[in-house]
Amino acid sequence: QITLKESGPTLVKPTQTLTLTCRFSGFSLTNSGVGVGWIRQPPGKALEWLALIYWDDGKRYRPSLKTRLTITKDTSKNQVVLTLTNVDPVDTATYYCVSCVTETCFDFWGQGTLVTVSS
Amino acid sequence: VLTQSPATLSLSPGDRATLSCRASQSISTLLAWYQQKPGQSPRLLIYDASHRATGIPARFSGSGSGTDFTLTISSLEPEDFAVYYCQQRSDFITFGQGTRLEIK
Numbered sequence: 001q002i003t004l005k006e007s008g009p010t011l012v013k014p015t016q017t018l019t020l021t022c023r024f025s026g027f028s029l030t031n032s033g034v035g036v037g038w039i040r041q042p043p044g045k046a047l048e049w050l051a052l053i054y055w056d057d058g059k060r061y062r063p064s065l066k067t068r069l070t071i072t073k074d075t076s077k078n079q080v081v082l083t084l085t086n087v088d089p090v091d092t093a094t095y096y097c098v099s100c101v102t103e104t105c106f107d108f109w110g111q112g113t114l115v116t117v118s119s
Numbered sequence: 120v121l122t123q124s125p126a127t128l129s130l131s132p133g134d135r136a137t138l139s140c141r142a143s144q145s146i147s148t149l150l151a152w153y154q155q156k157p158g159q160s161p162r163l164l165i166y167d168a169s170h171r172a173t174g175i176p177a178r179f180s181g182s183g184s185g186t187d188f189t190l191t192i193s194s195l196e197p198e199d200f201a202v203y204y205c206q207q208r209s210d211f212i213t214f215g216q217g218t219r220l221e222i223k
Contacts, residue, residue, distance in 0.1 A: 047153075047161065047204055049212040063211060096160060103172060104151065105208065109160040 002026035004036075004097040004110035011116050012091075018084040018115060022097030029055055029075050035100035036073065036080040040093040041112075048093075052105070053080060087117045121205055121215035129223040136192040138218045140205035145185045149209040152181055152190045155217075156201045164203075165190060195220075 008020035022036060029036060037052035051071040052060045061069050070083045084091060094114045098106035120143040130136055140150065148168035153161040163172040165181035168188060178193040192199055200222050205215040 046216045047206070047214040049206075049214065052212070060211070103170070104163075104166040105212075106151075106153075106161075106206075107163050107172065109162070112160055 002099065002101060002108045004099060004108060006095060006097045006110045006113040008095075008113055008115065010114060011118065012087050013119050014088055014117060015086055018087050018091070018117075020082045020084075020095055020097075020113065020115075022080045022082070022110060024078050024080070024097070024099065027099065027101045029053075029073055029078070029080070031055055033100070035105060037098050037100070037106065038071070038080075038082045039096045039098055039106065039109075040091075041096070042090075042093040045093075050084075050095075051082060052100070054100075089117045091115070092117045121207055121213055123203075123205055123215035123218045125218060126216070127219045127221060129221050130195055131223045132195050132197055134195050134223075136190075136195055136199070136220060138190040138192075138203055138220070140183075140188040140190070140215050142186045142188070142207060142209075144210075146207045146209035148184045149207055150181075150183070150188050151206045151208070152179075153204045153206065154199075154201050155204065161204065192220075197222075 004024045035054040038050040053071045068085045073080045094112040096112045097110040099108040122141045124139045150168045152165040155161040169181045202217045
């Protein structure tokens with residue numbers, strides 16, 4: 001059974017750095033073709049892809065946020081970490097951890113974690 | 120850019136639903152569809168334009184290639200009323216703005 005779970009702060013102040021952790025189970029990020037990523041959804045708005053990391057440490061970022069995003073993996077802990085620097089209230093959203101394991105991206109989703117950026 | 124239409128679709132259980140997603144440039148068949156119910160995470164329905172994901176009922180089908188894609192729900196069940204998103208992976212990854220399928 002594949003599961004993903006996000007964790008991190010619920011409230012972040014403007015200009016701070018947001019760090020989110022995704023802990024997953026049921027698959028390994030060392031297997032060829034496997035990836036884990038992040039997608040966010042501002043309240044009442046559409047989905048927005050942020051970043052993706054693959055089994056071979058290949059990384060892809062949303063072009064408009066590339067300078068602010070970093071995605072890393074720790075295969076020994078089965079976790080992926082996303083950092084977003086210099087946050088702004090427009091970064092307020094539910095952040096989802098997602099996988100690319102079986103058929104395609106994004107086949108499994110975490111429950112999401114709501115992050116509010118406010119002073 | 121992915122453009123979904125209509126923004127809102129009002130239908131009754133048992134009706135046939137046809138949702139559209141148009142890409143601003145050709146994306147071959149690199150398109151997926153997701154369903155999101157209120158307060159829930161999205162769920163993958165269709166990938167590569169026409170392949171149903173594991174466990175998805177046969178009433179859901181996808182078609183199209185190039186720039187025009189369609190998600191069809193052959194006979195609406197009460198649990199199908201939700202928001203539907205298309206997503207492409209040809210040029211980075213982007214989502215459409217969603218179509219809200221509501222009960223008439």
